[in-house]
Amino acid sequence: MEDSKRVEELKAFDDTKLGVKGLVDEGITKIPSIFHHPLDNIKRVSESGHKDYTIPIIDLGRIHEDSGERKRVVERVKEASETWGFFQIVNHGIPVSTLEEMLDGVVRFFEQDSEVKKEFYTRDKKPFIFNSNFNLYSNAPANWKDTFICDRTTNLPTLGDLPSVCRDILVEYTDEVSKLGSLLFELLSEGLGLDRTYLADIGCNGGLYAVGHYYPPCPEPELTMGITKHADVDFITVLLQNQIGGLQVLHQDMWIDLPPLPEALVVNIGDFLQLLSNDKFKSAQHRVLANRVSPRVSIACFLTTSSHSNARIYGPIKELLSEENPAKYREFSVPEFLAHYSKCANQIPPLMHFRI
Ligand SMILES: O=C(O)CCC(=O)C(=O)O
Numbered sequence: 321m322e323d324s325k326r327v328e329e330l331k332a333f334d335d336t337k338l339g340v341k342g343l344v345d346e347g348i349t350k351i352p353s354i355f356h357h358p359l360d361n362i363k364r365v366s367e368s369g370h371k372d373y374t375i376p377i378i379d380l381g382r383i384h385e386d387s388g389e390r391k392r393v394v395e396r397v398k399e400a401s402e403t404w405g406f407f408q409i410v411n412h413g414i415p416v417s418t419l420e421e422m423l424d425g426v427v428r429f430f431e432q433d434s435e436v437k438k439e440f441y442t443r444d445k446k447p448f449i450f451n452s453n454f455n456l457y458s459n460a461p462a463n464w465k466d467t468f469i470c471d472r473t474t475n476l477p478t479l480g481d482l483p484s485v486c487r488d489i490l491v492e493y494t495d496e497v498s499k500l501g502s503l504l505f506e507l508l509s510e511g512l513g514l515d516r517t518y519l520a521d522i523g524c525n526g527g528l529y530a531v532g533h534y535y536p537p538c539p540e541p542e543l544t545m546g547i548t549k550h551a552d553v554d555f556i557t558v559l560l561q562n563q564i565g566g567l568q569v570l571h572q573d574m575w576i577d578l579p580p581l582p583e584a585l586v587v588n589i590g591d592f593l594q595l596l597s598n599d600k601f602k603s604a605q606h607r608v609l610a611n612r613v614s615p616r617v618s619i620a621c622f623l624t625t626s627s628h629s630n631a632r633i634y635g636p637i638k639e640l641l642s643e644e645n646p647a648k649y650r651e652f653s654v655p656e657f658l659a660h661y662s663k664c665a666n667q668i669p670p671l672m673h674f675r676i
Protein backbone atom coordinates (compact mmCIF):
# COMPACT_ATOMS: atom_id res chain seq x y z
CA MET A 321 0.00 0.00 0.00
CA GLU A 322 1.17 3.49 -0.79
CA ASP A 323 2.61 5.22 2.28
CA SER A 324 0.34 8.27 2.32
CA LYS A 325 -2.78 6.14 1.91
CA ARG A 326 -1.65 3.87 4.70
CA VAL A 327 -1.06 6.80 7.07
CA GLU A 328 -4.51 8.15 6.22
CA GLU A 329 -6.09 4.80 7.03
CA LEU A 330 -4.15 4.50 10.26
CA LYS A 331 -5.21 7.97 11.27
CA ALA A 332 -8.87 7.37 10.46
CA PHE A 333 -8.77 4.23 12.59
CA ASP A 334 -6.92 5.99 15.44
CA ASP A 335 -9.35 8.94 15.37
CA THR A 336 -12.33 6.70 16.12
CA LYS A 337 -10.76 6.10 19.58
CA LEU A 338 -12.67 2.84 19.56
CA GLY A 339 -9.82 0.50 18.73
CA VAL A 340 -10.11 -2.92 17.17
CA LYS A 341 -13.09 -3.70 19.36
CA GLY A 342 -14.88 -0.81 17.66
CA LEU A 343 -14.42 -2.49 14.27
CA VAL A 344 -15.77 -5.77 15.58
CA ASP A 345 -18.74 -4.04 17.22
CA GLU A 346 -19.54 -2.51 13.82
CA GLY A 347 -19.84 -6.06 12.47
CA ILE A 348 -17.05 -6.00 9.88
CA THR A 349 -16.47 -9.29 8.07
CA LYS A 350 -13.20 -8.33 6.32
CA ILE A 351 -10.31 -6.83 8.25
CA PRO A 352 -8.84 -3.51 7.02
CA SER A 353 -5.55 -3.84 5.14
CA ILE A 354 -3.59 -2.01 7.88
CA PHE A 355 -3.96 -5.28 9.85
CA HIS A 356 -2.67 -7.55 7.08
CA HIS A 357 0.62 -9.18 8.02
CA PRO A 358 3.09 -10.66 5.55
CA LEU A 359 2.43 -14.38 5.25
CA ASP A 360 5.84 -15.24 6.68
CA ASN A 361 4.88 -13.54 9.94
CA ILE A 362 1.74 -15.50 10.48
CA LYS A 363 2.64 -18.94 9.26
CA ARG A 364 1.15 -21.36 11.70
CA VAL A 365 4.06 -23.72 11.18
CA SER A 366 3.33 -27.39 11.64
CA GLU A 367 5.58 -27.75 14.67
CA SER A 368 3.53 -25.22 16.65
CA GLY A 369 2.18 -26.95 19.73
CA HIS A 370 4.80 -29.67 19.38
CA LYS A 371 3.97 -32.44 21.81
CA ASP A 372 7.57 -33.14 22.76
CA TYR A 373 8.13 -29.68 24.13
CA THR A 374 6.55 -28.39 27.30
CA ILE A 375 7.36 -25.05 28.82
CA PRO A 376 8.37 -25.76 32.45
CA ILE A 377 5.79 -25.41 35.23
CA ILE A 378 7.42 -24.60 38.55
CA ASP A 379 5.67 -25.03 41.91
CA LEU A 380 6.69 -22.32 44.40
CA GLY A 381 4.44 -23.72 47.16
CA ARG A 382 7.01 -25.09 49.59
CA ILE A 383 10.08 -22.94 49.13
CA HIS A 384 9.61 -21.00 52.34
CA GLU A 385 9.47 -24.07 54.59
CA ASP A 386 12.11 -26.24 53.09
CA SER A 387 15.59 -25.09 52.04
CA GLY A 388 16.18 -28.25 49.97
CA GLU A 389 13.03 -27.44 48.02
CA ARG A 390 14.18 -23.86 47.54
CA LYS A 391 17.44 -25.13 46.03
CA ARG A 392 15.54 -27.37 43.63
CA VAL A 393 13.28 -24.48 42.61
CA VAL A 394 16.29 -22.21 42.02
CA GLU A 395 17.79 -24.93 39.83
CA ARG A 396 14.58 -25.22 37.79
CA VAL A 397 14.22 -21.43 37.44
CA LYS A 398 17.83 -21.26 36.27
CA GLU A 399 17.40 -24.07 33.78
CA ALA A 400 14.16 -22.65 32.38
CA SER A 401 15.71 -19.16 32.09
CA GLU A 402 18.74 -20.55 30.26
CA THR A 403 16.92 -22.80 27.82
CA TRP A 404 13.45 -21.34 27.33
CA GLY A 405 13.45 -17.83 28.74
CA PHE A 406 9.90 -18.75 29.80
CA PHE A 407 8.26 -20.72 32.59
CA GLN A 408 4.91 -20.91 34.36
CA ILE A 409 4.60 -20.72 38.15
CA VAL A 410 1.91 -22.24 40.36
CA ASN A 411 1.33 -21.80 44.11
CA HIS A 412 2.87 -18.37 43.71
CA GLY A 413 0.92 -16.84 46.58
CA ILE A 414 -1.54 -14.66 44.63
CA PRO A 415 -5.06 -15.96 45.35
CA VAL A 416 -6.93 -17.38 42.34
CA SER A 417 -9.82 -15.06 43.17
CA THR A 418 -7.47 -12.07 42.67
CA LEU A 419 -6.33 -13.46 39.30
CA GLU A 420 -9.93 -13.96 38.17
CA GLU A 421 -10.97 -10.53 39.37
CA MET A 422 -8.02 -8.95 37.52
CA LEU A 423 -9.00 -10.62 34.24
CA ASP A 424 -12.62 -9.56 34.83
CA GLY A 425 -11.34 -6.03 35.47
CA VAL A 426 -9.55 -5.97 32.09
CA VAL A 427 -12.74 -7.19 30.39
CA ARG A 428 -14.81 -4.56 32.25
CA PHE A 429 -12.47 -1.83 31.08
CA PHE A 430 -12.59 -2.80 27.41
CA GLU A 431 -16.28 -3.64 27.36
CA GLN A 432 -17.51 -0.54 29.20
CA ASP A 433 -19.46 2.23 27.55
CA SER A 434 -17.28 3.46 24.68
CA GLU A 435 -17.88 7.14 25.51
CA VAL A 436 -16.33 6.61 28.96
CA LYS A 437 -13.52 4.46 27.57
CA LYS A 438 -12.65 7.06 24.91
CA GLU A 439 -11.64 9.50 27.60
CA PHE A 440 -8.59 7.36 28.29
CA TYR A 441 -7.66 7.04 24.59
CA THR A 442 -4.36 8.82 24.00
CA ARG A 443 -0.74 8.39 22.94
CA ASP A 444 0.50 10.87 25.57
CA LYS A 445 2.47 9.84 28.61
CA LYS A 446 0.05 9.62 31.54
CA PRO A 447 -0.37 7.25 34.50
CA PHE A 448 -3.14 5.32 32.71
CA ILE A 449 -3.78 5.32 28.98
CA PHE A 450 -5.65 3.16 26.51
CA ASN A 451 -5.11 2.92 22.76
CA SER A 452 -4.93 0.43 19.94
CA ASN A 453 -1.38 -0.52 18.97
CA PHE A 454 1.01 1.74 20.89
CA ASN A 455 3.31 1.68 17.82
CA LEU A 456 0.48 2.14 15.30
CA TYR A 457 2.39 4.62 13.14
CA SER A 458 5.58 2.58 12.85
CA ASN A 459 6.14 0.65 9.61
CA ALA A 460 4.95 -2.63 11.05
CA PRO A 461 1.42 -3.93 10.29
CA ALA A 462 -1.10 -3.28 13.08
CA ASN A 463 -1.97 -6.05 15.51
CA TRP A 464 -5.48 -7.29 16.23
CA LYS A 465 -5.66 -5.97 19.80
CA ASP A 466 -6.38 -3.01 22.06
CA THR A 467 -4.24 -2.21 25.09
CA PHE A 468 -4.19 -0.19 28.28
CA ILE A 469 -1.00 0.79 30.08
CA CYS A 470 -0.88 1.63 33.78
CA ASP A 471 2.44 3.18 34.78
CA ARG A 472 3.55 2.25 38.27
CA THR A 473 7.23 3.01 37.77
CA THR A 474 7.08 6.01 40.02
CA ASN A 475 4.44 6.73 42.58
CA LEU A 476 1.03 5.25 42.75
CA PRO A 477 -1.11 7.14 40.28
CA THR A 478 -3.69 9.08 42.20
CA LEU A 479 -6.85 7.04 42.24
CA GLY A 480 -8.57 9.58 40.01
CA ASP A 481 -6.14 8.72 37.20
CA LEU A 482 -7.40 5.14 37.08
CA PRO A 483 -10.66 3.96 35.48
CA SER A 484 -13.34 3.26 38.06
CA VAL A 485 -14.30 -0.12 36.52
CA CYS A 486 -10.97 -1.73 37.42
CA ARG A 487 -9.23 0.71 39.79
CA ASP A 488 -9.28 -1.34 43.00
CA ILE A 489 -8.22 -4.61 41.45
CA LEU A 490 -5.49 -2.95 39.41
CA VAL A 491 -3.95 -1.53 42.59
CA GLU A 492 -4.37 -4.80 44.51
CA TYR A 493 -3.05 -7.00 41.70
CA THR A 494 -0.02 -4.84 40.85
CA ASP A 495 0.92 -4.69 44.57
CA GLU A 496 0.77 -8.50 44.65
CA VAL A 497 2.86 -8.85 41.49
CA SER A 498 5.44 -6.47 42.81
CA LYS A 499 5.71 -8.57 46.01
CA LEU A 500 5.98 -11.72 43.91
CA GLY A 501 8.61 -9.94 41.81
CA SER A 502 10.82 -9.65 44.91
CA LEU A 503 10.73 -13.43 45.32
CA LEU A 504 11.35 -14.04 41.61
CA PHE A 505 14.36 -11.70 41.58
CA GLU A 506 15.74 -13.58 44.61
CA LEU A 507 15.40 -16.91 42.80
CA LEU A 508 16.92 -15.46 39.63
CA SER A 509 19.83 -13.91 41.59
CA GLU A 510 20.49 -17.26 43.23
CA GLY A 511 20.20 -18.96 39.84
CA LEU A 512 22.99 -16.70 38.59
CA GLY A 513 25.11 -17.64 41.63
CA LEU A 514 24.76 -14.16 43.13
CA ASP A 515 23.59 -12.96 46.56
CA ARG A 516 19.88 -13.34 46.99
CA THR A 517 19.25 -9.59 46.98
CA TYR A 518 21.61 -8.77 44.10
CA LEU A 519 19.07 -8.00 41.37
CA ALA A 520 16.76 -6.11 43.73
CA ASP A 521 19.75 -4.10 45.01
CA ILE A 522 20.58 -2.88 41.51
CA GLY A 523 17.00 -1.69 40.98
CA CYS A 524 15.41 -4.55 39.00
CA ASN A 525 12.16 -4.48 40.97
CA GLY A 526 11.98 -0.69 41.05
CA GLY A 527 8.88 -0.15 38.94
CA LEU A 528 6.12 -1.86 37.08
CA TYR A 529 4.01 -1.24 34.00
CA ALA A 530 0.72 -3.16 33.94
CA VAL A 531 -0.36 -3.68 30.35
CA GLY A 532 -3.85 -5.06 29.76
CA HIS A 533 -4.52 -6.58 26.34
CA TYR A 534 -7.90 -7.27 24.77
CA TYR A 535 -7.84 -9.35 21.57
CA PRO A 536 -11.35 -9.17 20.05
CA PRO A 537 -12.61 -12.08 17.92
CA CYS A 538 -11.24 -11.72 14.41
CA PRO A 539 -13.25 -12.48 11.24
CA GLU A 540 -10.04 -13.30 9.29
CA PRO A 541 -7.54 -14.57 11.87
CA GLU A 542 -5.36 -16.18 9.19
CA LEU A 543 -4.45 -12.73 7.79
CA THR A 544 -3.26 -11.03 10.97
CA MET A 545 -1.70 -11.44 14.42
CA GLY A 546 -2.75 -10.71 18.00
CA ILE A 547 0.82 -9.60 18.71
CA THR A 548 3.57 -9.99 16.20
CA LYS A 549 6.77 -11.71 17.30
CA HIS A 550 8.84 -9.67 19.73
CA ALA A 551 11.02 -9.93 22.82
CA ASP A 552 10.18 -7.94 25.95
CA VAL A 553 12.44 -5.04 26.92
CA ASP A 554 12.29 -5.31 30.71
CA PHE A 555 14.01 -7.52 33.32
CA ILE A 556 11.12 -9.95 33.66
CA THR A 557 7.45 -10.03 32.70
CA VAL A 558 4.73 -11.64 34.82
CA LEU A 559 1.80 -12.48 32.56
CA LEU A 560 -1.74 -13.51 33.43
CA GLN A 561 -3.83 -14.84 30.53
CA ASN A 562 -7.40 -16.08 30.26
CA GLN A 563 -8.31 -19.52 28.96
CA ILE A 564 -8.45 -18.77 25.20
CA GLY A 565 -4.81 -19.49 24.38
CA GLY A 566 -2.76 -18.35 21.39
CA LEU A 567 0.51 -17.36 23.08
CA GLN A 568 3.51 -19.04 21.43
CA VAL A 569 7.20 -19.02 22.28
CA LEU A 570 10.02 -19.35 19.76
CA HIS A 571 12.20 -22.23 20.90
CA GLN A 572 14.89 -23.85 18.75
CA ASP A 573 13.27 -22.20 15.73
CA MET A 574 9.85 -23.67 16.46
CA TRP A 575 6.72 -21.94 17.70
CA ILE A 576 5.64 -23.75 20.87
CA ASP A 577 2.19 -23.16 22.41
CA LEU A 578 2.05 -21.85 25.93
CA PRO A 579 -1.19 -23.43 27.15
CA PRO A 580 -3.23 -21.44 29.69
CA LEU A 581 -3.40 -22.97 33.17
CA PRO A 582 -6.14 -21.44 35.34
CA GLU A 583 -4.02 -20.87 38.46
CA ALA A 584 -0.68 -20.15 36.85
CA LEU A 585 1.27 -17.05 35.93
CA VAL A 586 3.71 -16.97 33.05
CA VAL A 587 7.17 -15.52 33.72
CA ASN A 588 9.58 -14.57 30.97
CA ILE A 589 13.03 -13.04 30.82
CA GLY A 590 13.30 -9.70 29.02
CA ASP A 591 16.20 -8.25 27.02
CA PHE A 592 17.49 -6.17 29.94
CA LEU A 593 18.06 -9.26 32.10
CA GLN A 594 19.55 -11.21 29.18
CA LEU A 595 22.05 -8.38 28.86
CA LEU A 596 22.80 -8.16 32.62
CA SER A 597 23.34 -11.93 32.69
CA ASN A 598 25.73 -11.65 29.71
CA ASP A 599 23.45 -13.96 27.68
CA LYS A 600 23.20 -16.66 30.35
CA PHE A 601 19.45 -16.09 30.58
CA LYS A 602 17.48 -15.89 27.33
CA SER A 603 14.91 -13.31 26.34
CA ALA A 604 12.81 -15.46 24.00
CA GLN A 605 10.69 -14.12 21.18
CA HIS A 606 6.99 -14.75 21.49
CA ARG A 607 3.74 -13.86 19.74
CA VAL A 608 -0.04 -14.23 20.06
CA LEU A 609 -2.21 -15.68 17.29
CA ALA A 610 -5.49 -14.00 16.40
CA ASN A 611 -8.58 -16.19 16.60
CA ARG A 612 -12.23 -16.26 15.66
CA VAL A 613 -13.77 -16.99 19.05
CA SER A 614 -12.06 -14.79 21.65
CA PRO A 615 -12.01 -12.23 23.34
CA ARG A 616 -8.63 -13.27 24.58
CA VAL A 617 -7.58 -11.20 27.57
CA SER A 618 -4.23 -10.88 29.29
CA ILE A 619 -2.37 -8.57 31.61
CA ALA A 620 1.41 -8.33 31.39
CA CYS A 621 3.34 -6.74 34.26
CA PHE A 622 6.71 -5.51 33.07
CA LEU A 623 9.14 -5.31 35.99
CA THR A 624 11.72 -2.66 35.43
CA THR A 625 13.65 0.17 37.06
CA SER A 626 12.11 3.21 38.67
CA SER A 627 13.10 6.72 37.63
CA HIS A 628 15.50 6.73 40.62
CA SER A 629 17.78 4.49 38.56
CA ASN A 630 18.06 6.83 35.60
CA ALA A 631 21.51 7.97 36.65
CA ARG A 632 22.78 4.44 37.24
CA ILE A 633 25.04 2.72 34.70
CA TYR A 634 24.09 -0.84 33.70
CA GLY A 635 25.95 -3.54 31.83
CA PRO A 636 26.79 -7.24 32.18
CA ILE A 637 27.10 -8.06 35.90
CA LYS A 638 30.80 -7.93 36.81
CA GLU A 639 30.63 -10.92 39.16
CA LEU A 640 29.59 -13.12 36.23
CA LEU A 641 32.49 -12.14 33.98
CA SER A 642 35.85 -13.85 33.62
CA GLU A 643 38.54 -14.36 31.03
CA GLU A 644 36.48 -17.18 29.51
CA ASN A 645 33.29 -15.15 29.77
CA PRO A 646 34.14 -11.57 28.79
CA ALA A 647 31.44 -8.88 28.61
CA LYS A 648 29.32 -9.23 25.48
CA TYR A 649 27.64 -5.84 25.90
CA ARG A 650 28.78 -2.32 26.63
CA GLU A 651 27.55 -0.16 29.48
CA PHE A 652 24.64 2.30 29.19
CA SER A 653 22.08 4.24 31.19
CA VAL A 654 18.38 3.36 31.30
CA PRO A 655 17.28 6.47 29.35
CA GLU A 656 19.78 5.53 26.60
CA PHE A 657 18.56 1.93 26.57
CA LEU A 658 14.89 2.92 26.31
CA ALA A 659 15.51 5.64 23.73
CA HIS A 660 17.09 3.06 21.46
CA TYR A 661 14.17 0.66 21.88
CA SER A 662 11.55 3.25 21.08
CA LYS A 663 13.50 4.28 17.99
CA CYS A 664 13.95 0.87 16.43
CA ALA A 665 10.46 -0.55 17.18
CA ASN A 666 11.60 -4.16 17.27
CA GLN A 667 12.66 -4.37 13.63
CA ILE A 668 16.30 -5.29 14.12
CA PRO A 669 16.77 -7.04 17.49
CA PRO A 670 17.40 -3.89 19.56
CA LEU A 671 19.71 -5.71 21.98
CA MET A 672 22.32 -5.98 19.20
CA HIS A 673 22.87 -2.22 19.42
CA PHE A 674 24.58 -2.72 22.82
CA ARG A 675 26.68 -5.69 21.73
CA ILE A 676 30.46 -5.25 21.87
O1 LIG B 1 -1.07 -11.38 25.62
C1 LIG B 1 -0.13 -12.11 25.78
O2 LIG B 1 -0.24 -13.28 26.15
C2 LIG B 1 1.28 -11.65 25.51
C3 LIG B 1 1.49 -10.18 25.71
C4 LIG B 1 2.89 -9.78 25.41
O3 LIG B 1 3.68 -10.50 24.87
C5 LIG B 1 3.35 -8.42 25.77
O4 LIG B 1 2.56 -7.60 26.25
O5 LIG B 1 4.56 -8.14 25.59
Ligand SMILES: [Fe+2]
Binds near residue numbers: 550551552606
Ligand atom coordinates in the same frame (compact mmCIF):
# COMPACT_ATOMS: atom_id res chain seq x y z
FE1 LIG C 1 5.70 -9.77 25.20
